[in-house]
Structure formats: C-alpha cells, structure tokens
Amino acid sequence: MTGSSREYNESLLAISKAAGIELVEITDWNCCGATAAHNLNKELSVSLPARNLALAEFDGMEELVVPCAACYNRLVMTQHELNEDSNLKARIAEKLKMPLKNSIKILNVLQFLEKYFIPRLDELVKYPLTYDVACYYGCLLVRPNKVMHVERWEDPMAMDIIMQKLGANAIDWPFKTECCGAGFSVSKPEIVGELSGKIVRNAVGNGAKAIVVACPMCHSNLDMRRPAIESYLNKKVDIPVIYITQAIALAMGIAPKEAGIQRHFVPVNLTVNR
C-alpha cells in the first residue's frame, strides 16, 4: 500500500478524509506473511496475522479496515482458524505474549464502503460517473466461500451495487472471479498474460470502458502486466484499471492527483461531467 499500490492507499485516505472518517494505522503492524508463509509454515501463517489482530485489539479498535485483499484474506482466515481451534489460539497467544480475544470485526474495502459510504452517497457524490464498467473481484475477497460467506459468490454484486450508485453502469459479465494469474506475475508473467488477457478481452467485448478492482494483486496484473496481456491478445488494449476508491474519489470531485489517478501504467482518461 506504500509501494506498487500507493494510489490505492492515497485514494482510500482521500475519500475517508473528505467523508470525515478518521483511519488509524495499527501501531507496529507487521507483514501478514502473504503467500510465502502459508505455503511453508501453517503456524507462522497464522501467527503473523494474529499479531496484527492482537495489536489492533490492544489499541482498543473495534473494526479493522483492510484494503489489500490478500491481507484481508489472511486476517479473516486466521480469525476463522483461531475460532475453530482453541488449542491453536492458546498456543499463538502464548507465542505472541499478548492477549488474543480474536473478536475484532475485519472489513474489506467493499464492506467498509457499504457501511460508511453507501448510506451517504447522495450527499457525497457530486459528479456521477456515466460510463460502463466491469467490476472485477478476483479470488481473495470471495474465497473460500465457507469462510467468506459472500452472497452469489460466483457472481458477487457488492462492487457492482456501489458502482451503480455512483451513476456508472456495471456490466453483467462472466469473469468477475476468474483467476488473474496472481503470483505468477513474478515467476511466469506469460501465464498472467493469458489469464488476465482473457479477463480484459471479455470486459472490453462486453462494452466496459474501465475495469474496477479492490485488490492490489488484481490491479498490478491487469495494469502493470498489460504488455504481457497485449502480447497474448496480439493487439493493443487501452482499457484502464482503477480502484473502487479512485472511482469514488472521482465521483466525489476529489482532484485526480490526490487519488493517484496518474500513477497507473495504463493511462486513465475517464471524463467526469463537471
């Protein structure tokens, strides 16, 4: 959120500030362990997110907003596993040398927006968006369903509903939760080229003028890996990929630069009716 997806961070902070919501960073937070930890060591993969949960609780927080979908997934999975296994919970608390209530409410960006922005959208939106968008959810926000409990998990609607409320037309398309290639971005970008290529092709084919995401991994694959995508599709594709928070920022009339719109690899030329 401070490196390759800093525009996600910037836009989230910008819209929160404009809406009068204060977001506090967890003191001394650590890496969630990402793919590396949960592929190698189960206990470590739970301990790392658990420390963040314990720290947030120690800070007296009731809700934890997690913009990165991967971090969100690890934190929710950790909370689930600790609740399922009291021995594990006791062991981890012992390791952390901190009390672990494991009761904090974890929200991803979509849930955060649903709770704090949707009820106030009429008041916040100054410049309704008017174009067709493809909302792309990826995997980390919706899977595994037995833990995430997303309604219509193969065809989620949360982001579509938000975009519709911003005035845009969220298209009905079949690639909402298809794999973007994820971590292959580093080791085998050509696989990302193919998988993300199919996603981009379908979005364009269904008339979308922009793809909206809520996950830094999805974003980097669809945006930064555009050359690999174009080489798979054998043609140039200029559909921009924006974060949902950036879409809200534009609709709220926040200056595009404050929302990091200029930071994308694929230029964002979305007009806003001012």
Next chain:
Amino acid sequence: MSKIGVFICHCGENISATVDVEKVAEVAGTLDGVEYSTHYKYMCSDPGQSLIKQTIKEKGLTGVVVAACSPRMHEPTFRKACAEAGLNPYLCEMANLREHCSWVHEKSDATTQKASDIVRTLVEKVKHNKPLQSIKVPITKKALVIGGGIAGIQASLDIANAGHQVVLVEKDPSIGGHMSQLSETFPTLDCSQCILTPRMVEVAQHPNITMMTYSELEKLEGSIGNFKATIRKKAKSVDEKMCTGCGLCTTKCPNKKIPSEFNTGLGTRTAIYVPFPQAVPNKPVIDKANCTYYQKGKCKICEKTCPTGAICFDQEDEFVELEVGAIVVATGFNVMETSEFAEYGYGKYKDVINGLQFERLASASGPTLGEIRRPSDGKIPEKIVFIACAGSRDPAKGKPYCSKICCMYTAKHAMLYQHKVHGGHSYVFYMDIRAAGKNYDEFTRRAIVEDEVNYIRGRVSRVYEENGKLIVKGVDTLLNAKPVEIEADMVVLATAGVANPGSEELAQRMHISYDAYNFFSEAHPKLKPVETNTVGIFLAGACQAPKDIPETVSQASGAAAKVAILFSQDELSRDPAIAVVNRCAPPLFSTCVGCFMCATACPYNAIGEELIKNRNGEVIKRVAKVNPGLCQGCGTCVAFCRSKSIDIDGYTNEQMYSEVMALLNND
C-alpha cells in the same frame, strides 16, 4: 421368589471389544433373584436361542434378561424363544449393551461398570413384570399407494393382482410421473412411454384399483392394519363423469403461454389442460392460478366450448376419508434446477439445461418432436457438452451423495445426440463413470467407442457466454493434465437428484423418518429396505434415494409383496403395552375417581367411560376405560392421573421406579 436368567451377548465383537462380558455375567450372577447368568458370542443365533430355551426349562426361570443390542432389533426374537420354552414372552426384557454402551464408549472399567448397571436395572424391572397377552386387531385389507409414478403404478398393480383393493393417489392431473417424461431408457434404448403407457392404462382399468388424481394426503391417523387417511381431492373444475376427454376446451383456451410442467418449461400449455396426450385419466383440469376466469372473473370460453357441459367453476376441494390397512409411499424425486449453479450462470443462459429438459428435447412427444434443438433459437447444436455430477458428490452444494442415475443417462443422452445429429460433437465431463448394473458398463463403453462421445475426466469450473457460444472451462485430469476450453452450442447439466419439495411435511404427516436430504428412511439399510420405521408404511422408488427404473420397479414389487404378506393374515398381534385403568375388590372397584383428566390428555381419543353397576343394574361408580384398539401406549394419561389409577402394561410405574431405584442404590 424370582428365578431370573441373564444372558449376555458378545454381539461378535460389537459388545465384547469394549465391555468385559465375563465380568458382567459374573456380577449379574450375584444379583438378588438371579438364578443363572452366562455369556455367549451370538445370543440371537440358533445355539444362543437354544441356550435360553434350555435354561428356562432346566432352571424353571420366571424371567429372562437378554443383554445384547437394541430391543428394536431383537426383542421379538428373544420373546419368541421364551414363548417356545413355555415362558410368557412379556417376562423377557432386553438390556441394550450395544447402542447404549459399547458403541458409544471406549473400552474401560467404567464401561463394564455401566454395562453391569444396565443389566441390574432390567433385572429389577423383570421382577415386576407380569404375563401379558398380545392384542388381536382386525386388518383392513385395502392399501393406499401415494404417488402415481412407475413405483406407485407397479406397487398398485402388484397389490391389486394379489386380490386386494388399492387406492392410488397422485398429486398431478395424470399418473405416469417422471418416467412418462423420459425419451429412451438405458441400457436398451427402448422408448419410455411405449413401455409405461400400457401400465398406466392397466391401472385405470383394473377392477381393484381406485385412482385419485389431482389429490394429496391431507391427514393420517391410526396404525398398521387400521389407518385412517384423509385425502384432499383438489378441485379440477371439470366434472369427471360428464367430461369425455374430447379436448376441445384445451384448443380454445386463450391462455396458451403457460410453461408446461411436463415439458420442463421448454413447451407451453393452456390454463385448462391435459399434461400430455397419453395422460391417464385423459381429462383436463383447470389451473386456477393461470385461468383468466379465476383471476379476472371473465372468460368462461371453455364452458361455452364444452359439448357436454362438464366445466364447473364452482367445484371445491373435496375431502375423502379412507380406511386402509397398509400404505406404500412412492412420491418420487426431483432434480436440481440450473439456477442453483452459480458457476454455470445461475440459470441465466437459456442453452444450459438440465438432464430432464434434455429428455424432453430427445422425446418424440417433446416440444421439438424429438429433434435436438437448443431452447434459445431452435438451432441444432453442433457441439454439446454434458457435465456429470452437477451437484452430486459435491459437499459444497450440500449433496455429498451420488445420484446414481446420472452416469447412465448422460451416456444415453450423448448417444441419442450422436444418433440424431450426424457429424455433431459431444463431450462428457465426468468424475468417475459409475456404471454398475446389468449391461450398464457395456452401454457406456458403447457411447465412448461406437458413438465416439468424447469423455473428459475432470470438472468444469465455469460456463459463460462469449460471441454467441457457451464457453465451457474445465480440466482434463488424465495423462497430460491440462485446462480445457470447449466452445459449445449447448450444455446439459446432470443435476443431482433431490427429494421432492414438501417431502419433509409429508413425512411428518405420516410419522415416518427422513434423512438429512429429506429422502424417506428405510427401517434398516440392509435388511428392511422397503419398510419404514412406522410399521404398515412401506417405501417404493426414488422417494427413498435416487434410483433407476429397474431398481424402482423391484422395490415397488417388494413393497407390494410386504403388503400382500400383511393382508394374508386376518388379524394382527399388537404389543399389549397399552394403558389400563386399575381394578380392585369391592367396595372400591377401582381407585379411579372419574375425573377424566386422562381423557383430556389422550392424543388418540382412546379413553371413554365405564359405568360399574351392581346386580340390580344400578350405577355404583363411573370410571375411565381405555379402548385397546385406539391406545398407542404413549403414557401421557399416566402422567396426568392424580390418583395413580392408570398405568401402562409392561411399563408400569412400579417397574420404572424399580429401574431407577436399582441405579440409585448402586453400592
């Protein structure tokens, strides 16, 4: 002084692996009143039973406790053995060491102690047992069959041919069920209607069968031999006696766009309709929800058209009470809808259909007259994909079971497609090919080898539409495992077989058990496959679990045989565990004070009054009296009786207290 024999069963290793049976026998032998105690590997076997009989005679036993499995399993076995040795069968009790002890505990001293405690309580009970005589009940030799599919048809014909009266109740306007919707049948590819319709006609014409279509079971009371069923005959709005079945009304009805249930929504019907041309009875009903007259108060075109004046709009639901001795439940099954499959488009793609819909497309009587044409635009699909196990064997869909029929009908579908669409390409995605059955594997091989159906072992993760094609994304897990994408024109999901909607309520109405998926439960998975836990109610067909036609027919004949066996007797012996109002010497006659609290408590209306008179015919006392034919032995009256004058034979307060005291007085 009691002379009780205690017989401990090992149940192979079911009991002896966790309970020290020798120790239990030894402890039992020391109990007050126990004359003899022993243990044996299989007490229910012939030598085991002989051991009991011999001991009764040699030792002159006055009571027997068999410590083995649940009385549900073997109480009749051991009581019969006792009777053969001259002991009243109701002086024999079972101590359940298997379900109540060995199966639910680990091997330990405490487990053995619990087993001994259970035996001790039953010994104390038996001391208070009194000889009882079973109650004889007459049998009404008339059967009720619920459901008019192939299962109900077969069961009805078999029972009727055995010479008994049958009432066949069907909720739809015609009998025939799912089998009448099928195209060809595996593994012979003979036409389903051709083999079924003659049987439907036979049912209609059989002198012993009364058919009640468009009817449902409303209420069921009574028990084996003497059920009282209330049937709701839904108003057909057509007088069956006047109607000749000419069908003129159905051609004139202005409401022609109603999705036809028989054609699984792929065809349409009118509001006054016969579900299909071969329907039995071939007389229409009016679907009130879709009829212009019933909805808007105007129309009545059918009434004007009918040459015999058979239309009667003011007909109301009728309730018919039937007395029957046995019931066969044959209510069938259903299949999951395509809308339940998120990954295959939540039912939004018209050309993604389920197996039953494909049957209608392939059927000569179907909406396309047997040509395989896709629903969206009527084109003949050049490429078709069949997805097996859509829902079945998938815990994520809540259906971890195998639906059993899909492997076979999918092979049949692909084969029919290849026969009807020359040059077409068909693909089957499967997990395993389960083709166990006579000539079944040969049939699926034929599909693969002769008809060149492409079988791909793997699952399909998604179906979506792109450029007018349905893209099927799956995986081929064999050899060079790789992702597969097929651009298909049509996709057929072999969706899981599920219980019919309303099965749960029906089961509760009949007091029969059902499983987690609302399929009705058989009394024993191996040895009582057609019985239910409620004696006198039998199962046939897919209401018990998904099954194919041969198996359904076998089970239906099995259930019919069970009914015929029951009807071969003139009366039935019933357990004498019923409520009895006590009697004592004059001048008291009974401790009953005639408050009739028991009568208000009784759920079966089994309690009436009795007037005790002197020699001159003058009434001395008014007391409660139990009708043994109606009493079910539930014991509610016992709890209500304020003067402790009513008791259940075989389960008296005295017996129950002795059991409890035996546990409380544990040293």
